[in-house]
Structures are given as structure tokens and as C-alpha cells.
Amino acid sequence: MNEFYGTKNYVHYIIEKYSDMLLRISYSYMKNLSDAEDITQDVFIKLLEKKPNFDSTEHEKAWLIRIVMNLSKDKLKSAYFKKTAPLEGDFIDMTNDDDEIIHVVLNLPIKYRSIVLLYYYENYSISEISNILDIKETTIGSQLSRARKLLKSKLKEDFEYE
Amino acid sequence: MNKIKNSFSKIKASDEFKDKLAKELLNGPKELKTTKRNLYFRPSIAAATLLILIGIISFKLIINASEKGSTNLDGMTYASNEDSQINETTIKEETQESNDNILTTEAQDILPSNNIKNEIVSASEKSSNDNNFTNKKSVHEDVVSKVTETVTPNVSDVLVDSTNEKATSSNYVSNDKKNIDSNNDVSDNIKTFASNNDASDNIKTFTSNVSINSVYIPKMQLPKSNALTTAKMMPLIVYKGNVYIYTPIEIPSENAKNLLGRKLGTTKSNINEWSTQSDYSNEFASNIGVTDVYAVHGYDEDFRIMTNITTEDGKNYPEYYECLNGITVRNGADILGKLKLQGNITKAKFQPFSDWNNGTGTFYTINDLDLLDSLLNEINMATPYLPEDIETSLGDYRNDDECKQISFDLKDGSKNITFSILKSGYVYYGYPRIYFKIDDTFTAELWDKLGIMHIN
Numbered sequence: 001m002n003e004f005y006g007t008k009n010y011v012h013y014i015i016e017k018y019s020d021m022l023l024r025i026s027y028s029y030m031k032n033l034s035d036a037e038d039i040t041q042d043v044f045i046k047l048l049e050k051k052p053n054f055d056s057t058e059h060e061k062a063w064l065i066r067i068v069m070n071l072s073k074d075k076l077k078s079a080y081f082k083k084t085a086p087l088e089g090d091f092i093d094m095t096n097d098d099d100e101i102i103h104v105v106l107n108l109p110i111k112y113r114s115i116v117l118l119y120y121y122e123n124y125s126i127s128e129i130s131n132i133l134d135i136k137e138t139t140i141g142s143q144l145s146r147a148r149k150l151l152k153s154k155l156k157e158d159f160e161y162e
Numbered sequence: 163m164n165k166i167k168n169s170f171s172k173i174k175a176s177d178e179f180k181d182k183l184a185k186e187l188l189n190g191p192k193e194l195k196t197t198k199r200n201l202y203f204r205p206s207i208a209a210a211t212l213l214i215l216i217g218i219i220s221f222k223l224i225i226n227a228s229e230k231g232s233t234n235l236d237g238m239t240y241a242s243n244e245d246s247q248i249n250e251t252t253i254k255e256e257t258q259e260s261n262d263n264i265l266t267t268e269a270q271d272i273l274p275s276n277n278i279k280n281e282i283v284s285a286s287e288k289s290s291n292d293n294n295f296t297n298k299k300s301v302h303e304d305v306v307s308k309v310t311e312t313v314t315p316n317v318s319d320v321l322v323d324s325t326n327e328k329a330t331s332s333n334y335v336s337n338d339k340k341n342i343d344s345n346n347d348v349s350d351n352i353k354t355f356a357s358n359n360d361a362s363d364n365i366k367t368f369t370s371n372v373s374i375n376s377v378y379i380p381k382m383q384l385p386k387s388n389a390l391t392t393a394k395m396m397p398l399i400v401y402k403g404n405v406y407i408y409t410p411i412e413i414p415s416e417n418a419k420n421l422l423g424r425k426l427g428t429t430k431s432n433i434n435e436w437s438t439q440s441d442y443s444n445e446f447a448s449n450i451g452v453t454d455v456y457a458v459h460g461y462d463e464d465f466r467i468m469t470n471i472t473t474e475d476g477k478n479y480p481e482y483y484e485c486l487n488g489i490t491v492r493n494g495a496d497i498l499g500k501l502k503l504q505g506n507i508t509k510a511k512f513q514p515f516s517d518w519n520n521g522t523g524t525f526y527t528i529n530d531l532d533l534l535d536s537l538l539n540e541i542n543m544a545t546p547y548l549p550e551d552i553e554t555s556l557g558d559y560r561n562d563d564e565c566k567q568i569s570f571d572l573k574d575g576s577k578n579i580t581f582s583i584l585k586s587g588y589v590y591y592g593y594p595r596i597y598f599k600i601d602d603t604f605t606a607e608l609w610d611k612l613g614i615m616h617i618n
Contacts, residue, residue: 011187019175019183027173037179044187074431077451101169109479120166126519134396136593138518138567138580139410145523155165 014044018061022068024121028113029072031106039075043068062132065122069114069133076110104154112147119144376492377546379594381405396593399429399455399467399483400447406467406483407593408450410578417575418470418478423457426467458482460574465500482576486592494541494598497591501579502572503538509571510534512612514562525569526615533611536604537568541581541589544598552588552597559584566612585609 022043026036046067054060105116118124118132126144130137175183382398382405397408413421429448446455453471457463470480491497498504511525528534559565569580581591587605588597 008188011184015175015180015184015187019180020173023175023179024170024173037175040175041183041186044183048187073451077431077453099169101165102173105166105170109473111479116166117170121170135408136410139408141518142410142412142523142578149523151166 011044011048014047018064019044021061021122022064025065025068025114025117026072028106028117029069029076029110035075039068039071042071046071065118065132066134073110101155104151107154108147108150112143112150115140115143116147116151375545376490377548377596378490379487379596381488382407397450397483398433398448399450399469400433400444401426401455401467401485402445402464404464404485404488406485407487409482409484409592410580411482412577413468413478413480413482414575414577415478415480418480421459421468421480421574421576422470423459423463423468426455426457426463428452428454429469455483460502462500484592486596487594491546491596493546494544494589494600496546497596497598498538498542501591503570503579504542506572506574507534507570508573510568512566512568512615514616515560515565515567516562518567519560526612528568528612528615530611533608537600537608540600540604541598544589544600547588547597547599549595549597556584556586556588556597559586583608 019040022040023033023036026039026043027033030036030039043064047064052063054063105113108116114133115129118129119126124132126137126140129135129140133140381403399406427446429446429450429452430444431449431451432444432447433449450469453469456468456470458466458468464485466482466484468480468482470478472478486497489496510528512528513525516522517524564585566583567580568583569578571577572579581589583589583605585605587600587602589600590597
């Protein structure tokens with residue numbers, strides 16, 4: 001994969017393959033598209049700069065997920081960002097139902113959001129999420145369970161283990 | 163149908179954004195708007211930086227040499243290598259350990275406080291900068307490495323109460339409020355200490371038996387640079403030179419305030435996949451972002467510290483971080499004592515392995531108080547084992563027949579303090595993992611009773 005790095009094809013490849021996922025995860029933290037796009041771009045820059053050696057595409061994907069989460073958290077904690085007002089969901093065209101679900105997920109405590117997305121959207125198992133986030137399986141399990149309860153109480157729908 | 167998936171599939175990168183992104187990425191770092199690109203070192207800048215560093219080091223050496231010639235306290239501040247070698251050798255002979263790194267670490271932890279006290283008193287005549295004592299443990303190590311008198315401890319005695327010894331030596335440093343060396347020398351010493359142990363390929367602990375029925379768990383290590391992409395990055399905070407790891411213990415929002423102790427400091431968020439061991443030497447280094455760190459009411463801060471985030475709606479999100487490395491464990495009481503379970507349990511429950519592993523949230527309450535008391539007593543007396551000594555013989559126990567998770571809720575509001583219990587009679591808690599062997603007869607009784615509770 002190394003000789004592929006930095007080439008035009010590689011840039012198009014990573015953008016096509018990962019930009020939606022990275023934007024989605026970042027959006028779950030930032031709650032606005034503009035910041036999510038900035039962070040997505042930063043992730044790609046980091047990838048091109050660091051040129052990590054990936055064992056597989058799964059490894060590559062997991063690395064990107066971890067980086068996008070770290071950069072999102074960093075931005076949320078930055079002094080500049082704390083002084084700004086979020087523009088929540090103004091730029092995404094969606095139905096009322098979608099809007100409600102996204103709104104409820106985005107209002108979960110921050111540590112649950114990424115786990116919910118990885119579990120329900122990216123279809124990772126608890127064990128895989130544990131490896132990606134480097135958090136114990138038991139922690140992922142309990143956080144997912146708590147997130148489900150919160151979602152259930154707000155959406156009146158049972159999000160059981162699938 | 164997964165409604166979350168459907169809803170979130172609407173959030174995607176626009177074609178316009180992708181085009182713009184492709185253009186910017188293909189134009190190279192100079193064209194990108196991110197400020198991070200400034201940190202990208204070109205070879206020429208890297209070479210210049212290296213030259214400057216060499217200059218600083220040379221200057222420091224010259225200054226050190228000139229100081230050495232102008233003071234009569236050189237023997238204390240800059241102990242000769244010969245002396246420290248004698249000291250190390252003596253300890254090595256006493257302990258008869260084969261692992262040099264562990265021995266060195268261990269020796270630094272178990273040296274008698276007399277040495278340290280003498281050293282501090284003597285060294286205090288040289289300098290008066292009090293700021294060096296923010297990291298007592300580091301200073302302790304620094305002092306130990308410079309011991310000039312080879313008073314060698316009885317290793318087994320020291321091991322019996324190594325925790326107290328550590329506290330005592332720290333107190334000497336704290337109470338005397340004397341200086342031993344400059345900040346730079348202290349940090350250099352820490353770095354040297356770290357680099358001596360830089361033999362691992364991943365973040366992991368090196369453990370070794372130090373005496374019969376006791377195990378020593380040295381401090382956490384950073385991986386070598388070539389293994390960083392696969393390194394396991396656990397949520398952690400460095401405090402007093404020790405690494406505290408995130409625990410999944412739950413603390414309800416309403417209990418957070420009662421548990422919050424004094425503020426210890428603020429994390430620096432300076433550890434990431436590319437950090438070096440020197441980053442770990444920074445006080446409050448962390449990979450969890452910037453957040454305040456507190457002591458925990460009722461718990462030893464050498465073992466447990468906490469963070470807490472209060473959101474706009476007034477809700478608290480506290481988290482515990484525990485230090486279970488750099489310690490000697492003789493039996494289960496060494497861990498249970500830190501957790502303060504006995505007499506404080508308000509609720510106990512268990513999960514079969516699959517419920518725990520899948521995060522189903524299904525628990526079975528344990529109402530048999532006598533059974534709980536017996537379990538805690540058994541763990542208190544249990545013998546510790548290191549994973550490398552025991553896991554091979556345990557086989558793959560990750561199934562419902564052989565593994566259950568028992569969780570305790572405490573009076574102070576802490577919830578889900580979880581122990582894994584194996585049918586083979588081993589119990590473990592936390593990270594790094596230490597196994598405790600409990601009585602086989604009791605294990606069989608416990609297993610039967612939990613099985614009945616499961617059915618009922």
C-alpha cells in the first residue's frame with residue numbers, strides 16, 4: 001500500500017471510501033456540518049502526513065475512526081470552539097423522522113454517540129469496537145446498554161441487541 | 163429495521179466537498195487550511211532542530227562540569243557511576259533476579275528510606291528550588307539512583323510492606339521540602355529510567371515474581387516507535403509519575419459531588435499514537451483530552467483518581483482512573499483493601515459471560531449475603547498469579563460455562579465494580595490483570611448457587 005500513498009488515485013480512493021463515514025462520526029460529535037467537514041479534511045491530512053503502515057483495510061479503517069474521534073474531541077475541547085454557538089443540523093436535507101432519530105442520538109452523552117454509530121451504522125461488534133476504541137469490552141457493553149435505554153426512553157422503540 | 167442506520171445514512175459528504183477535498187489534498191500540505199501542517203517537519207528543519215538540541219546538551223554538560231568544579235557537594239548531587247553500580251550490584255545479589263530491568267525498577271522501589279533521607283538532607287544544602295517536588299515518586303527514583311552509601315535492605319522485609327515504604331520515602335521528600343537537583347536533572351533521570359525499560363513492543367506491563375506468593379507489577383511502558391500503529395491506546399492519566407487507567411465503574415451523576423475530592427490538576431492531552439516515553443514522564447500527561455483531575459473521597463489517591471464533566475443541564479459524568487501498576491501484590495486483600503468493598507456493598511449481581519460480552523444489560527441479583535462475605539474473605543486470602551504464569555493452563559474460559567462477572571454497587575454510589583470469576587477457581591479484577599486463586603470447594607459452592615440464581 002505504501003507506493004500507493006499520496007498518489008492521485010490514493011487520494012480519490014480514500015475520499016470515496018471514507019469521507020462519508022468520517023463525516024458522519026465527526027458530525028455526531030460536532031453537531032454541525034462545517035466543523036465535521038474541517039475535521040474530515042484534517043483526518044485525511046494526518047493520514048497523508050503520517051503514512052502509517054496498515055496491516056489491512058480494516059486496520060486502516062479502524063485507524064481513521066480513532067483519529068476522527070480524537071480530532072473531534074480535541075476540537076470540542078478547544079478554547080475557540082467553546083466560545084462558538086453550534087449550528088445544529090441546518091445543512092442536511094432529511095425527513096422529520098430522520099431528524100428526530102438523529103437529534104436523539106446526537107443528544108446522547110458524548111461517549112455513547114460514537115459507540116452507537118459504530119454498532120448500529122458501521123455494524124461493528126462489541127469486541128471490534130473495543131479494539132478500535134481501546135476500551136474494555138465490558139465498558140462498551142455497558143455503555144451501549146445505557147445508550148439503548150436512553151434511546152428507548154426517548155424514541156419509544158426497543159433497540160435490543162441484534 | 164435499523165432506523166439509526168437509515169437516518170444517519172442521510173449524513174454524507176457532498177460531491178462539492180469531496181471535489182474540494184481532493185483538490186486540496188492533491189495540492190499538498192501548503193495549500194491546506196489546517197494549522198497542523200505547520201508541524202510537518204522538513205528534513206532541513208529537522209536537521210536544524212537536531213543541531214540546536216546538540217548545542218543545548220553540550221552547553222548543559224559544560225555548565226555541569228563547571229558546577230562540579232566549584233562546589234564541595236559534588237559527591238551528593240552528581241554521584242559517581244561507580245557508587246551506583248555498587249549499590250545496584252548489591253541489590254541484584256540479594257534478590258537473585260534474572261530480569262535486569264525489573265530488578266532495577268524493583269530496587270528503586272525497595273531501597274530503604276534511610277538512604278533517601280540521608281541523601282535528601284545532604285543534597286538539600288546545594289539548592290533551594292522547591293518546585294521540583296511536584297512528582298515525589300520521580301524524585302524518589304532520582305534520589306535512589308544517586309545513593310552513595312550501599313546500605314542494602316532485607317528484600318523480603320521490604321516486599322512485605324513496599325507500599326508503606328514508598329509512602330514513607332515520599333513523605334521524607336515532601337516534609338523536608340529540600341531540593342536535590344535541578345528540574346532538568348530530575349526529568350533526565352526519569353527519561354533514563356524510562357529508556358532503560360524501553361524493551362516492549364506494545365503498551366504492556368512486565369511482571370515478575372519477586373517472592374513466593376507475591377507478584378510485582380512494574381509501571382506501564384510505551385511501545386517502540388515501529389510498533390506504534392498497532393499499539394493499544396488505553397484511556398490514561400499520568401499522575402505522580404504513575405499511570406492511571408480508565409475503569410468502567412459507573413458513578414451516578416448525583417453521587418459525583420460527594421466523591422469529588424480536592425483538585426489535583428488538569429490533564430494535558432499530550433499522548434497519542436505517536437507519543438514517546440518522555441511524554442509519559444509529564445505530570446498529568448493523558449490521552450483523554452483536557453479535563454480536571456480530582457482525588458476521590460474515601461480512596462487512596464495512589465490507587466484511584468477521577469475526572470468529572472458537568473454539562474450545561476447540570477449533569478455530571480464522572481470517571482474513575484486506577485493505578486494497578488508499579489505495585490507489589492501479596493494477596494487479594496491488597497486489591498480489595500484499595501477498593502474498600504467489605505462493609506460497603508449495597509448490591510451484588512452477576513452476569514453469565516455472554517450477557518456481559520454482548521452488553522445485554524441482563525443481571526441476576528445476588529441476595530445471599532453470607533455467600534458474598536465468604537467470597538470476599540476468600541479473595542482476601544487468595545494467592546496472586548501473573549497472567550503469563552497461569553493463563554496457558556486456564557485455556558479459553560470465555561464462555562458461559564466457565565466465566566461469570568460479579569459486580570458490586572457500593573454505599574458511596576460507585577456501581578458495577580466487576581470481578582471476573584472462573585469455574586477453575588480464579589478471580590481477576592482491573593487492568594493489568596492479576597489472577598487470584600480461591601478455594602476449590604468454595605468455588606464449586608459459589609458456582610452451584612449462582613447457577614440456581616440464574617435459573618430462578
